[in-house]
Amino acid sequence: MSHTQSRAGKWLYTGAVAALLASSSLYAQKKIPAFEMSSLDKQYTPCQDFDNYANGGWKKNNPIPGTESRWGAFNVLDKENKEVRLKGIINDISQKTNLVQGTEEQQIADFYKSYLDVNTIEQRGLSPLNPFLAQIKSIQSLDDWWKACANLSRIGISSVFGVGVEADSRNSVINALYGGQDGLSLGEKSYYERTDESTQKVRAEFVQHVNKMFAMADWKAANIGQSILDFETKLAKLQLTNVQLRDPVATYNKVSIAEMDALAPQLDWNSYLDISGFKTDSIILQNKPYLTEVAKLVAGTDLDLLKNYLRWQVLTRFAGVLPGKFDKEDFHFFSTVMRGTKQQKNRVERAIRATDGSLGMPLGKLFVKQYFPESSKQKVSEMIENVRTVYGERIDKLTWMSEETKKEAHKKLAAFTYKIGYPDKWKDYSSIKISPDKLLENIVNTAMYRHGEAIKKLGQPVDKSEWMMTPQTVNAYYNPLNNEVVFPAGILQPPFFNANADDAINYGGIIAVIGHEFTHGFDDQGSQFDAEGNLRNWWTESDRKNFEALAKKYIDYFSSIEVLPGFKINGALTIGENIADLGGLTLAYHALEKSLEGKPAPKLIDGFTWQQRFFLGWAQVWHANITDAALRNQIQTDPHSPARSRINGPLPHLVEFQEAWGCKAGDKMVLPASERVVIW
Known part of the structure; x- marks a missing residue:
């Protein structure tokens, strides 16, 4: 999940989460199981290695395709969004004739055509x-x-x-x-x-x-x-x-x-x-x-x-x-050498992704019309408000924070805003000149458009309605300068959200994602911004020291994890995302627990309690295989810990996990109470 900075609701449901998007055409096409039992690998036990227990079967059955350097939940959904849904949209547009110059359909159709026109690219050379x-x-x-x-x-x-x-x-x-x-x-x-x-x-x-x-x-x-x-x-x-x-x-x-x-x-x-x-x-x-x-x-x-x-x-x-020899050599170094990707995607798939990369918002407008109904925004809003309530309760229970700082933390939490699905208003892209036979110029023209937008912004009031991601993006982000959380339509799909799943699976997925983004407002970076999004210290000196001591303990914990010989996680680089994962899991679990108050305990599903299925929901969000080269690159450059460590890393700090699976002292997935980190 991205943490960008270039840089009190009512509990309305147990079943309401499962109603989200149920009417969407996206889900009408097929039912996706809440959790595939074939994903399990019972050679492992949950208390020794939860990732391999929950995902070992999936990993064996889903080797990394030759066109990828990693393969996991994000990649699978991204491929579906881009190479199936966007492909259908682009193909429909491309079959139209007499498209008017400057319209979004003309731009999309001609950009796509220019990428596929290999003969012209070769003839033009450099x-x-x-x-x-x-x-x-x-x-x-x-x-x-x-x-x-x-x-x-x-x-x-x-x-x-x-x-x-x-x-x-x-x-x-x-x-x-x-x-x-x-x-x-x-x-x-x-x-x-x-x-x-x-x-x-x-x-x-x-x-x-x-x-x-x-x-x-x-x-x-x-x-x-x-x-x-x-x-x-x-x-x-x-x-x-x-x-x-x-x-x-x-x-x-x-x-x-x-x-x-x-x-x-x-x-x-x-x-x-x-x-x-x-x-x-x-x-x-x-x-x-x-x-x-x-x-x-x-x-x-x-x-x-x-x-x-x-x-x-x-x-x-x-x-x-550029001509194929340059393209091939560029792929060889930056994809094969640096990330271990064996082969390029075919030209059509690359054309779709290139069109999305340059004209993502115009494509996004068409994407949400087909795959994200307006009614879904209200349901996600309910989820967000429920997480906000639980976060407030967690703040009140903190023993390491004074009442003075808690008051400021509540003020910031109350000021959180959010965006769901897609922008309320769309920018005008009609000034971008796109030609069917000039691919490189098309890319230059879209870059010049973005640069022109930056020039127009400078010195002007911030437009807080602006989005930093396209609607079809499989991600979410917190922006400390706006004090906002943003959830594109692209991520509001299985396994993050599944309309056919039980609440426990969805809380371990999309609710933990929401909690993750909320927690970014209080991680090592976000905690330095106030309710208005200004870089200002709102902490007492002693509370800040307490927070930094907890963060340092968590940094040291992750820095001890070796993912390849000689390559350990950089705990200081990943601390923001690691805090957000720990906070997101904590908030989501207690939100689920609160939603069940006064109600009969949910029945076992596939032999698992709701508590166990919550953690299975978390694990399947992050299931992934990755090449060694990509893993080395991630360790050096990415503020996110590798997927395996995002699953196994925070769980030993949660007594709820230990209780759910009956883990005992001495198990690998259990830490002594003195070594656990509880921040939010």
Whole structure:
């Protein structure tokens, strides 16, 4: 689940959860079992290894397809949404004739057509890149290079510095400009620093990859792969770690443009901002020392290398939509070497996903018309309000928090807002020019549209109705700057929500997801934002220390989990998601328990109590297989723990799990009371 920041209801039901979306055409097509008994592997016991007990059978029966690097509940549902439902929508549109230029149907149909037109892509070669390559070729000074960086940023091409627009963390009603580190091809600085054999192999493969891409482009540059790696390694040494980037206070450094000039006089910041289109007198920097040091780095780097670095950024950015040899080599390195994916999806499936990637909201409008009725919003609202009630009760029972801080926590909880399914209003995309025979230009034009939207936002009031995910996305998020939780229609399907399932399974699924997103408002990052979404300390000093001590204990717990030889979970990187999982499980369980008050206990289903089925519901949400390469990549770059650890990790901290399955002291899924962590 995403935690974004670019960065008192009544208990209305036991059976109401199962009524959600029951009338939807999405569910009318087929009934999906609440929990497949074939998913179990009884060679394991729940108290020794709950993941393999609950999911071992599923894992054996669902090997990773060759086109994937991981395969689990998210991937299966995402494939259904994109390669079945969106495919049907796109195919229907593509069969229409005389579509009007600028309409969403014309844009979708022509983008899709341009991706499938392989012959034209091959014939055009690298010529669509000529406008960008010509500017790079004309560079004769560091100032020219910096202007080229600014120009390329408008279409999403990285250089050593990146900018973006979102709400000012200390004044969350106004949009501000943010700036920070960028430009690493491997994505995270640990790839340039680790000395283990597998990471060294990735770097060696990267050198060969760059060499091959330049050779295929017929660009002459001696030892270019090693030169790019060496430059990016120097760049990586200047950057903050992904753990350091989690600190919203340390990474909030608002400076004037004049101060930027003083911090990095080698670079013309007024020119950069003017070319990129951002009119502002201030910017919020992640890290002021980085600005100073990166300016020194580029000023001391050979200009030919800087030009080749930009050529590389252009080539790698668009490789997937260039002639087949570039596409194939790009897939080989970034998908096979880095993530263990054996083969590409077929061209049609990739065309659907590319269309979704560029025109996701127009597609989303059509998706929800067919698959998410308006009536569903009310049912999800009821769920959310029930979780809010339980969260308030949990706050009142905390022993480590004072009444003063509890009062502020309640204030923040009461101010939570939420969005369900899809936006209440849709943006106008008619200005985007999409042609049936110019794929790369289509991608550039959609990127320019997004950049233009950012320019229009800067300095303006925040539009709190805006969505950061498309409706068909299989995910959810909490936005601390809006103090809101958001649940796209795409995730409100099995196994997260199943209209045919018993409440225990759904509480372990969608209710735990809702609780997870609520808890992000009170994790290591979200807890630093107040009810209005401003970065402000609302804690007493002693309460903050108590929270940080609990978080540190949970960090150390996850940091001890080794997922592959030499690769342990980074507890500090994953702490936000781990706290949210623990909180989501806790809230969902007690919400289910509360819904049953005064009612007869539910009957056994397949021999399991409702308590046991709750945890089976949690386990099936996260069942997954993953390649070793993808697992190594996740450990280094992803703030989420691997799926197996999201299942087994929090459960030993829950006495409810121990009681549900009759676990005893000494079992692997049981921790002594002194080692358990209870935060919310």
